[in-house]
Amino acid sequence: MTTSRSLQALRRANPRAKAGFAKSVEATADTMRARLAIDAGAPESPTGHASPRRRLARGLAVGGALAAAAAVAAVLVVAPPGVGPGVANAAAAVRKAATVTAAEAERSGTAVVRITHDDAAWAGSTIHWHGQDLSLTSDAPRRFGRAGSEFRVVDGTMYGVDDGDWVVLGSPDSIDPGSGTTPDEYLAAVREDVGGATLRRITDGMTDLTTRQLADGATVFSGTVAAGLIARETGFKEGRSIRVLPFGYVAHDEAANPDAPLHAAITVGADGVVREIAVTWGISASAWTYTVTYSDLGETPAPVAPADARPLRERLRAERNK
């Protein structure tokens, strides 16, 4: 085999030659334009490398000004040619709601996640967070035998339930930094789904927007969103991709196909804060619904450390002595 043949094979494997590459460029262009619209009103950071959390903090600081700028920019940049002002305004409004909600969710909140399959409960969890503390309860049916299991982070210590008893899982000092298991890292990842990047990604990607007013003053923004913007590829297993919905649920059927259009409805309360995100797919065959309901944003009390929790080492010793 000659050098030129091996290099020719290498050049033929270039991602540019792959089917779908042009579509990928288009998707990136859409993502970028939408993100530019959100960021257009924000001042430039000294380094030019603002992290999502810093961007969120900046959003809190400039408050309504940023949201207003985002709304204006969204109309100017995002609305495609031929879209009427009503739809453009809806797009701007739903993005503004995402910004406001992210700011509210920064302090504290509660999110209830539910998945149904053919109208039967499939999985669910409830997440409470307050400052740096968090509790996560699995409300899933007994399908996996873990219904009611709970996990808490209080004052930097992690607690879990083992065979019905609370166990102290450890302090941050006992965990390798950067290993993905410190309380701060749990919290950062959950918050990304709760109020930050995930919500913005969904709202940025919605098309065919329609609005409906509810009796209590809330507005439902309905539209279509590509599954890839909701169910994210989180890695590979045995060389194959795994796509996961916000809050860690593995995507099934159309939701696992990044190009499939899913129906999304975002309910924004009269206070301008996102109340619920509902996504449905597979209506005609195997019907799925995925909903995330937010409540008590900024008002959720801090979870408390379980009084009867025993250190893991003590519990293991007791089991050995049985």
Place this chain on the structure above:
Amino acid sequence: MTEGERARRRRFDTLFESYSADIVAYCSWRAASGSDAQDAAAEVFLVAWRRLDALPEGDAARAWLYATARRVLANQRRASRRRAALYERLALDTASARHEPPSGDRKETLVHEALRRLGPRDREVLLLAEWEALSPAQIATVMGCLAITARGRLHRARRRFRAAFEELADDSAPGREASQLPTATASFAKEQS
């Protein structure tokens, strides 16, 4: 919008039209997933928009974008590690994942496996040259090294790739299905972190 703002927007549009495909392609082989690649590419142009006034003119802008993409991807990998660990630890739902069919192209599988056998630095310099068509001087800008260093690395990387490819081609010739070779694309990003 002032004339200055319009000029700024025009320059950005030109930059995006000229180089977005390049940056998406680069991110697609450096990121852990397709959606991460899209996010990273979008982030690169967001940085470019913010720092447009500091961007070099002409072809140097292309190398600047690649260098920025390299930094964005490095930051993204740090975040992805935390996120993947979180999902694994919480184990909210272990239902089986939907799988995408692996590529059946035997030669391409060999290419990926040969690339996987290279060190991350060799792999990167080789692909910047062969997939991104960057010159050694541009590669030096992207990787933050001297042009002569980039040229030497590229020479070594090509030699190692050829050797790995030939060895694999010999090994897999009779009786071994291409699908038995591991799919290596995902390993790239992990090994580069």
